[in-house]
Amino acid sequence: MNSECCNPLVPLPGKIIKIVDESPDVKTFHIAAAEGKPFTPLPGQLGMLSIPGVGEGMFSITSQGPDHLEMAIKKVGVLTDSLHDAQVGQPIAIRGPYGNGFPVEKFKGKDILFIGGGIGLAPVRSLIVHCLQNRGDFGKISILYGARSPEELVFKEDLFKNWPQAKDTTVYVTVDKGDEQWQGHVGFVPAYVEEINPSPSMVLLCGPPVMIKFTLETLSKLGFSNEQIVTTLEMRMKCGIGKCGRCNIGSKFICLDGPVFTLNELEGLPPEY
Amino acid sequence: MSVKSSDAQEAWEPKILAFCCNWCSYAGADLAGLNRTQQPPNVRIIRVPCSGRVDPQFIMRAFQDGVDGVLVAGCHPGDCHYSTGNFFARRRFLLFQRIFDYIGIDPGRLQNRWISGAEGDKFAATVSKVTEDIRALGPNRKLRDEHE
Amino acid sequence: MSDPSGEMRELAKKLLENGEVDRIIGWEKGNLWYQSPPLFITRAEETDRLVFDDFAINSLVTYLLDERDSGKKTGIFVKGCDSRGLVRILQDKQIARESVYVIGLPCSGKKDPRQALSSGASESSQVPPAAKCEECLYPNPVIYDVIIGEAVEAKAKGDRFAAVKEIEAKTADEKYAYWTSQYSKCLRCLACRNVCPACNCRECAFDISKPRILAKENNLSHNMVYHLTRAFHAAGRCVECGECERVCPMGIPIMQLNKKIIKEINDLFGPYEAGVKLDETPPPLGTYQTSDPEEFM
């Protein structure tokens, strides 16, 4: 990780090699560098993606292939607007991997509940994919995902095809508000968690702050301890290497010491995120 | 934004930006064209609905970017398509020109004219005059956002 | 001038006690003898901290903007210059007149802590009057609910625009060189903007990223655009409180540009004093006369 040889703020040139529409405002971008895969991240790590001339932003790496990285990106600002306008072949620049990633060792051999809300499924997905690829290392897998509406559900192929077919894997999908076609569950994530009343040994939770807040309350009501719950945080980031200052929560930097924290670790930090 | 700081001046030609209101000055420029009135090729026009739309910000940006002069042209006072836009523009630019002068930018680099849709000849003459004025002032370096 | 602190404390105490205001903004004595920084109090027992000495130089009116949505009522102390800033904020509809209880304090001039330090003085009497007070036209508050102390005569003054004229007399290149030396120093700390009562937008154009009118890169070009834009946005609205120049750590003569604009507005569009009358017509750039000078034929 330590790069004595070159400036860690300088990215590698690359290209978008594939774009998958996930929802009206989320697309997954497959990123390759000139010499193949830019780097090999651990599940839960981050990448700094830029379109030179437009800007740079930190995104979680949703998955990876032998020659590329995947990032699911929601349209929220100048850079992401440009990314959403991009076509396959769009030159980009990327640097990373950043952050600590998920504590995969901690999850080994255990039953896991993944809870994702909205675009929060993006970081979670990297670990789900890892678990499914190394299926023997993990126990039962439950995936609970919620979005505001059916059209805002991301990774639909995984949710409805790939994951339900995987061994010992259950997928629960809910939406805040259904539509005419929607046959599935309707309701908020925390309530759905309570309804399912799961009993895994580890929970990985990622989503919008409000969802996290209420889901944590539910989990605690269901008797989960802080050590069992892992989540990821997000702050504005610029350097990605713990120098530029802005992504600190207390004395921790999200880009370096995070974005993954156990609830135990979070309790020791100021509630400023 | 920002321009290369090059000193290649042998082939220097003034680069001039003009903001023309759609109803009068742009029409005046069209009329000059219709009449085939020849003009120096140094002016580039940005069409705006009204001289009242022109924000001094655009002008500063243009000088940062490396233009040598800016012309803002609108309807004659009283003839504004929108009745009053040029009166506000007049106040804005009377003041802004003096500020420019005060910080040491020759006021000749920021010119304002009222040109109606009927004044094709005046438009052409203005373009010639502004180009001459700015040629005489030479390349502008002030306010430029230069990089090596 | 007699020390009005006693009266100030008494009034503040009364206002807080009978619930007429939710908080009071005034000045207190700082750690160092030449500091009398702003003080915010909500409890009657804290009112004893209020002072109004030579170093109560800060204008307090921009602090009202922080609470513009709170619905709280503030009791605020204003000097003459501060009161014009308050008028500006009221004219820009940023706070309601009913949300402030204005306590006027006639002022015969204050002293600047930085000057206290740089002059090597060891007590107030050795410190020269603050630069911004030298040309004060309005030593008495122009708006208040109550006034403490006697009205003060405006100082006999020299030419309000003397410094401006000095610059005007330079050649274009000399002017540019002068402003280059000044604006090159700018750190873009934005203190001049943040302290300005005329800069009362909720979101400043400089902070908006789409489109970004000003790059964050610090160079002469951007610094100039920053200062020209700021001055132009305050054109016809600057109340000459001089706070911008006072707070500038780099000593940029910000008021020399503001005063130039005031001078030109007076010349071009007729005499105008910003922030003096609460119910006046729009500022000069928000209106026009068909008879305005015509130079653009």
Place this chain on the structure above:
Amino acid sequence: MQGIAKQDLNKVLETLSGGGAALLVPMEIDGVTRFARWEQGAKTALGAGNTLLPPKEALFPQNEKVFNYEMSNEEAKIVPSAAAAEETIILGIRPCDVRAIQALDNVFLTKDYVDELYKTRRRHTLLIALGCTQPAPTCFCSSVGGDPLQAEGADIMLWDLGETYGLEALSDKGKDLLKKIDKFMSKSRGKKPAAGKFSLEVDSRGIAEKLHNMFEDPIWDRWYQKCLGCGICTFICPTCHCFDMQEKHTGQWDGYRYRCWDSCMFQEYSLMAGGHNPRPTKKERLRNRFLHKLCFFQERYGMLLCTGCGRCVRECPVGMDITKFIKEVSEVSLNE
């Protein structure tokens, strides 16, 4: 102790800058004291106390190009900027500012990533510190663990002994440099002087530990209100190192990415693309700054991020005084 006569100072400066090194000394330029490149005939401001602008810009300039890019429809070309490798001597730097550079070293040279641009500059920089015999009214280095007369981390130490500057090499680099000015040196009779009295004094021991538990303390409500939210304190602070990265177009397709100083006091600093701001008001921003100085940095790097230079106390237009804050913190009782 070795010494050089004050009257030889110009010749010493000439010799030091003679080898092609950039010699930065305190000077007053357009009314601002700062470290600037000394050239023959330039007037130094060595005796003027602490400079208004700290020397951090020599190692961490306000703007710095990171790389050039050239885009096309087919590819992005990235050309990293070479780090500046000019030999630099900073002379007249005060002990507080030397400590500040140690803090910057911690940030830029440790914790997994090394900042290449900083590292290169730092490696080529030699520090000649000047001890402070008479602290300014706003100085408080001794209150935050500093020594006004001794600059650990400097290469050479100078003291003003009246007619002469006493000097002592603190590093091998310093010793090597002293050899260059050997001919101006003589045995000085003076002794390392004693420090003058500080007018600002506060006990900062245990401040980090105490503040760790004061995130929700009402003290912040009292302190943030008068803050203007400007960036004076951060820009003139010798230890503040936050930066932003932005791009500049130089053509239709090309441009460069640069980093520039940023301030945690600005609203935009922590504003996220979607509009969420975890530090939405002056209160959260001021709290973060004070905690960063007095708590978080201590926790992360084992030192305070305040070296007592007093610049913020001196320049803050609303009289925000960090020593007063430290004092108030120490008076807070956390048992309730």
Place this chain on the structure above:
Amino acid sequence: MKRVGVFVCHCGSNIAAVVDCERVAKEAAKFPGVAFSIDNKYMCSDPGQDLIKKAVEEHHLDRIVVASCTPRMHEPVFRRATENAGINPYLFAMTNIREHVSWIHTDREKATEKAIDLVRMAVAKVLHTVPLEKSSIPITKRALVIGGGIAGMQAALDIADNGNPVVLVEREPTIGGKMPMLDKTFPSLDCSACICTPKMASTDQHPNITIYTHSEVERVDGYIGNFQVTIRQKAKYVDHKICTGCGLCETKCPNKKIPNSFEAGMGNRTAIYKAFPQAVPNKPIIDAANCRKLTKDKCGVCAKVCPTGAIKYDDQDELITIDVGAIVMATGYDLFPWKEAYGEYGYGKYPDVITGLQFERLVNASGPTSGHILRPSDGKEPKTIVFIKCVGSRDDVKGKAYCSRTCCMYTAKHAHQAVDKIEDSHVIVFYMDVRTAGKGYEEFYQRTVEDGVHYVRGRVSKIYQLGDKLIVRGEDTLLGEAVQVNADLVVLATAMVPSAGSGEIAHIVGFSTDKDGFYQEAHPKLRPLETFTAGVFLAGACQGPKDIPDTAAQGSGAAAKASAVLSNRSMETDPLISQVNDAVCAGCGVCVGICPYRAIELKEITQRAGGKTIARRVASINSGLCQGCGACVAACRSGALDLKGFTNQQIMAEVDALCL
């Protein structure tokens, strides 16, 4: 990246002769965001527009740039083409490389470079466009016609016949304008009044037409479809509801020596008067300035004699407000004030130097001389009559540079009438050119020459009185010799100029005038009846000198235009208007005072801030009223206001693109 298609038009050789269009297209292909670029002979032609459609399909374009002629002409055409290609019509930018490049430059290299710059700027602009949708506004189905001359009457009748109500406002006490003053019309020589007065009557009687005479338009607010017009009905002092028009008052009025403007000063009228016997309305008014009752509170005869008690000395001006959807301007012309400019013709001090209009009254059977041509000075019949053409016209030193178009023909008519009516008359016409473009005009002129009228080519340099003769000195430029005529009467064909006050009314309605004060048409060729202000149309001599048939035609044309506006219940509005970013707007209200259309008001919004809901006021744009001038945007310090289609970001992008 967005996918912009760039289309560079040759306009036949209009552009391609000077600009290397192929190179422009090739360079454009290299700009960021450009996915396709091509040049084409005629972009506005059907094949050109199809090219856009095809390119959008093949290259998946999402934005269009056309570099061709002025957007003021073809922007709507290409917007439609963009829309037809399946792209929102506002994801389009146009740049002008014809009027602004090829037609004004000859240096191919420099012109091409300029064209490339302009295309780059347009591409930069279009990259920042967003789709916009039109909205619709209601139309008030009523028209206003200002001016009751032949143009105004024709327009009013045609609009009324189309089924829409019309309000006709005339400043004079009668409608009719100048035409009833004329004796005969050329070339047919039929009686002017005989064809004009029936038109006046039809106008008066039309159920869809309301006439306000002796009235002026004082204020116009609003915009196409929704104008609010304030009319000042000046006090008439006669209640027209009661007055029968018997005329007794006129005969009894003691003040009989007031020059009658209808007689062009050649005859007199009373203080209570009708301009002429067939006036419409055929009822008198009191000329307050000359009435003894109203000025000195004496007399009062008219009230005494009025059989119906219609005289109202306490009459007041009245303000009438009406809503209209369209406005036709028909304010007509006046004659050039030659007395102020022509010292060589005596500055008007010789009574026998008269204008053509005065001659009309002399020769008119209902005129002051009952149709006998008699000299004003002594009432004698002149034998030698000199006509001088182009007095004030085609003379940019003393008068106007333009040709007044009608003078050649009416002078021919006058000369013919003089020869016809006066035995042994000697008629000389001084002329510069004889212009007789018009049906039957040349034939008429030839007949006049055959009648014995003597045409002398040359200007008259001097007229002076010698005894009872006017000595007219000039030069016959064909013969190259000096000419002197001892004339009895001199008739000047003075230029037509915009009617007095026409500039003020243009200002009130809100459109511009040309350098001579005539109303500026939207395009000299293709939009001669429209102004730049939507919903305001032009008819007759207010737009430029015209004869009667052209005036009538324009009246009908303007009526057709106005009727087209009124034919719909509502109309689509341009979406290029201001918008407010509520989150940024501080509600300072500076924009409210700047908007000329009163389209901005402060409205209350609620907002989440600091964890609670707050109410505050922000600017709000009325999309029906906003006309998209952008004055508010430039005045908005925070940038909360922006103008769709001309956003700050778009203009900055254009500025940047010019230099980078």
